[in-house]
Amino acid sequence: MLETLPVLHQIPTKTWMPRLSFAPKNTAPRGDTLVVVFLRGAADMLNMVVPHGEDAYYALRPTLGIARPDDLRSKKEERTVDLDGFFGFHPNMSSLLEAWQSKQLAIIHACGAPDESRSHFKAMELMERGVDDERGPASGWIGRHLATLNTGNSSPLRAVGMGTRPQRSLSGSVPVSALRSIADFHLGGDQRALQQMRTALSYVYQNDEMGQDTLSIMDTLQKLDPTNYQSTNSQYPDSEFGLALKQTAMLIKSEVGLEVSAIDLGGWDTHFTQGSMTGLMPNLMKDLAEGLAAFHADMADHMNKLTTVTMSEFGRRAYENGSLGTDHGHGSMMMVLGGNVDGGKVHGQWPGLEEGQLIGPGDLAVTTDYRDVLSEILTKRLNNPATSDVFPEYQPVMRNIIKS
Amino acid sequence: MTLSRRDFLKLATLLSASAALNACAPAVRRLTDDFPSVPWRPLSAADFTALNRITFGARVDERARLAEIGLANYIEEQLDFETINDLTLDLQLSTFNTLTMAANEIEAVTNQLFDGYDRERPINELRQATFLRQLYSKRQLYEVMVDFWSDHFNIFIEKEPIFYLKTVDDRDVIRKHALGNFRDLVWASAHSPAMLTYLDNQANVKGTPNENYARELMELHTLGVDGGYSQNDVMQLARCLTGWSVKEHFWLGDFVFKEDQHEPGEKNVLGLAIQESGQSEAEQVIEHLVLHPSTAKFICTKLSRRFIADEPPQEIVEKAAQTFLATKGDIKSVLRVILFDGLVFSQPKYKRPLNFVLSALRMLKVETDGVALQDHLSRMGQLAFNLPTPDGYPDRSDAWQGNLMPRWQFAFELIRNELPKTKHNLTALLDISSTGSLHTDVDSLTSLLLGTPLDRLTRDGMIDTVHSAGATEEETLQIIAASLIASPAFQWR
Numbered sequence: 001m002l003e004t005l006p007v008l009h010q011i012p013t014k015t016w017m018p019r020l021s022f023a024p025k026n027t028a029p030r031g032d033t034l035v036v037v038f039l040r041g042a043a044d045m046l047n048m049v050v051p052h053g054e055d056a057y058y059a060l061r062p063t064l065g066i067a068r069p070d071d072l073r074s075k076k077e078e079r080t081v082d083l084d085g086f087f088g089f090h091p092n093m094s095s096l097l098e099a100w101q102s103k104q105l106a107i108i109h110a111c112g113a114p115d116e117s118r119s120h121f122k123a124m125e126l127m128e129r130g131v132d133d134e135r136g137p138a139s140g141w142i143g144r145h146l147a148t149l150n151t152g153n154s155s156p157l158r159a160v161g162m163g164t165r166p167q168r169s170l171s172g173s174v175p176v177s178a179l180r181s182i183a184d185f186h187l188g189g190d191q192r193a194l195q196q197m198r199t200a201l202s203y204v205y206q207n208d209e210m211g212q213d214t215l216s217i218m219d220t221l222q223k224l225d226p227t228n229y230q231s232t233n234s235q236y237p238d239s240e241f242g243l244a245l246k247q248t249a250m251l252i253k254s255e256v257g258l259e260v261s262a263i264d265l266g267g268w269d270t271h272f273t274q275g276s277m278t279g280l281m282p283n284l285m286k287d288l289a290e291g292l293a294a295f296h297a298d299m300a301d302h303m304n305k306l307t308t309v310t311m312s313e314f315g316r317r318a319y320e321n322g323s324l325g326t327d328h329g330h331g332s333m334m335m336v337l338g339g340n341v342d343g344g345k346v347h348g349q350w351p352g353l354e355e356g357q358l359i360g361p362g363d364l365a366v367t368t369d370y371r372d373v374l375s376e377i378l379t380k381r382l383n384n385p386a387t388s389d390v391f392p393e394y395q396p397v398m399r400n401i402i403k404s
Numbered sequence: 405m406t407l408s409r410r411d412f413l414k415l416a417t418l419l420s421a422s423a424a425l426n427a428c429a430p431a432v433r434r435l436t437d438d439f440p441s442v443p444w445r446p447l448s449a450a451d452f453t454a455l456n457r458i459t460f461g462a463r464v465d466e467r468a469r470l471a472e473i474g475l476a477n478y479i480e481e482q483l484d485f486e487t488i489n490d491l492t493l494d495l496q497l498s499t500f501n502t503l504t505m506a507a508n509e510i511e512a513v514t515n516q517l518f519d520g521y522d523r524e525r526p527i528n529e530l531r532q533a534t535f536l537r538q539l540y541s542k543r544q545l546y547e548v549m550v551d552f553w554s555d556h557f558n559i560f561i562e563k564e565p566i567f568y569l570k571t572v573d574d575r576d577v578i579r580k581h582a583l584g585n586f587r588d589l590v591w592a593s594a595h596s597p598a599m600l601t602y603l604d605n606q607a608n609v610k611g612t613p614n615e616n617y618a619r620e621l622m623e624l625h626t627l628g629v630d631g632g633y634s635q636n637d638v639m640q641l642a643r644c645l646t647g648w649s650v651k652e653h654f655w656l657g658d659f660v661f662k663e664d665q666h667e668p669g670e671k672n673v674l675g676l677a678i679q680e681s682g683q684s685e686a687e688q689v690i691e692h693l694v695l696h697p698s699t700a701k702f703i704c705t706k707l708s709r710r711f712i713a714d715e716p717p718q719e720i721v722e723k724a725a726q727t728f729l730a731t732k733g734d735i736k737s738v739l740r741v742i743l744f745d746g747l748v749f750s751q752p753k754y755k756r757p758l759n760f761v762l763s764a765l766r767m768l769k770v771e772t773d774g775v776a777l778q779d780h781l782s783r784m785g786q787l788a789f790n791l792p793t794p795d796g797y798p799d800r801s802d803a804w805q806g807n808l809m810p811r812w813q814f815a816f817e818l819i820r821n822e823l824p825k826t827k828h829n830l831t832a833l834l835d836i837s838s839t840g841s842l843h844t845d846v847d848s849l850t851s852l853l854l855g856t857p858l859d860r861l862t863r864d865g866m867i868d869t870v871h872s873a874g875a876t877e878e879e880t881l882q883i884i885a886a887s888l889i890a891s892p893a894f895q896w897r
Contacts, residue, residue, distance in 0.1 A: 040793070041792075041793070116635075117629060118619070118635060118638075119619070119623050119629045120793065120795075121623075121624075121629065121793075121795050122629045161806070163785070164783065164784060164785025164786075164807055164810075165785050165798075165803060165804065165806075165807060166805070166806040166807070168803075170806075171802055177806050177807070178785075178806050178807035180783070184783065184809070184810070184813075185809050186809075187812060187813055187816055188813070189816060189817070189820065189822065190820075192874070193816075193820065193879065193882075193883070194816075195873060195874075196870055196873040196874065196875045196879065196883045197812075197816055197883055197886060197887065199869055199870065199872075199873035200866070200869060200870050200873070200883050200884065200886070200887035201812065201887055201890060203865065203866055203869045203870075203887070204866070204887050204888075204890065204891040204892065205891075205892060208892045210805060210806060210808065211808060211892060214808045214809060214812075218809070266792055266793070267792060269616075269793070271603075271604040271607070271614050271615070271616040272604040272607045272614065272616070273607075321607075321612055321613065321614050321615075322607070322608075322609055322611060322612015322613065322614065323604060323607030323608070323609075323612065323614045325604070325607070325614065327614065327615045327616070328615065328619070360635060361635055361639065
């Protein structure tokens, strides 16, 4: 029963926000800034990093398959761009070739989570919480990473979720803010009234951490000038994803204390006419690759202190469906981009696409748990050894994706 | 005051003749004697919370009605929504022609072959009408349920060609059955061209099944992800659903079962042997799904989460689920359990953006055509029918915390009357209930927005703070109003 009278600067009854009560276990200097890109909707990784050395791939995907690099029946620009003789990029991923060739981009194929629900929402939730099943902690893995590591950084911009809602993976971290656009992150209007409003807001939010964080972010960002931001040697795509990466770059360069930026790129649930060369998925890949390439070029001077990782909740069925799309599958793929990555390499054990190698209704198996990749980044690049708190009840295996 | 049919027609003509609908709305309200202006008294926290769960924000007249007849009667009155007169709103919506059209007529409105075509019109009219209904309808519980089911059966309006199909789904599926029977709701949704298109079932044909709709029908619409189905059940249901499609020529946009695309043979879903019988195969499965105990539990959990708490008490969920099964999915009966037995267990819920915006507008009796608010909802992350994924906008509090900035911006612009075609008259409003001093004005305003006045210390501290920032008496009231809406307390309901 609610009985409390309204106290202006508090929520009506008990504070229930799931903030972590335990104090940071570890103290360490700040490591890399981590950018986590989540491809929502289960991206079709088999058409993104194509196993062109597998005959089975072409048998399973007679229409959607991307031609071999040497397939003279296809136009050159429609063929897979070879990476290592077995795997190759979809042509729309080729803006990432430069990062690949400079060995700053690593690919981990057949990567994923044990969950086999093939439900977007369950898989995403478990993955963002970093747990095996419902029983684990409700907070997110990034939230627990930040909560277990004291870097001496009290910036309100320690972790930012790009978009209108903070990602689940961030929950439990203090502070966390959603930020769609730096330009929008201020109160606009009559200056005199604004100053009064600012004063009134700090009064009503005097006991509220999130409000205080928002106010100080507002003050910090006021000094930035997003409209005049000049990126270095690169052009970000004119998309929400491009904007999110550009804002991340700005925050890093302006040294406001950013440690983690979580970015979503949605729309990968391609059951219907996903397109092989043009259409839905090729457009998304273009946005993804061009965005990451622009970010990589823009941040060239920061590559020793920056790691970017891409992930998706699961992969898609190895064989195409009847509507020129693909249904929910299992094994996925991750990319890790940064100056200290053992790049130019496809990591992980390839389970194969032959009958008997596929699992369930015909899906790529998982040979590398996504938590292995993230744990290695956390310990080696972000100075946080507390992986057993970040990924409870999981014993990560180091896969040597980061140079030692 | 009630209007005769002649008055109604006169008003309707007046309205449809007017391009500036918004300019007319206040006149209509005066004519129809809407918005009684009675002083408001503080409400108990329990009543205020209850009212803010049943409505999109407790309006002055709703507070008065609740005080007059008590919560139980109020709930019954709201459940019996068809008897609530909504004339003013009906008049206001009468100019939105696409709301009553069939899919092929709406398509014609957007088709380049015809003069004056406008692709955005159906979307804009549906969004605007939805918002105005949530804001002005007196059938608040009904609108709250429409919103609930719109999330539960979420459809992304921007996916081609749903822009001319969703209006029909909204009218003939969601609104038609929002307080009816759950079985009819699922049945209508499964036959809804907007849903079938959204989840790719028009591409689910024999030999090459597409699992998308079959999976979500079980995972999101009925059983829930842990409701006890397997990947094989998904594939089998997809086979049952082959041929469920949408007409592409005559009666474009209507449901059609395409026999020639239907996969022959027996199917087996959830242990149920389904004999080859065309369209009836999936319909048999639907009949089974809607009354499955997992479905009852899943739906009642979600409803309890919406009305009671993020983690609702299990005994309420159980009792509601029993009622769900006993009444074969009667939504009103389930709601009675949740509201009568459950509301006392209410825990604070963080307002979703829609709820935040609507509650501010409703409590302050704002006049608006609803257009300017869409951009604000978009910035806060909850524009109607704009979520690409089929799970609907999240309900849990933690999903929405951490994005205060656009809420503050909205509060500031609203109070300063800077939103186009959106006006409040704070002074006139407070004149009803206050004696005119700044202190009683603030008490009256807080009571309106938060249920009861603030304690004196907090109130005076607030007034002093704003004063000391150099505000005049009039500015002070404005800034206090804006910061009350922006305050932590107002973000919760």
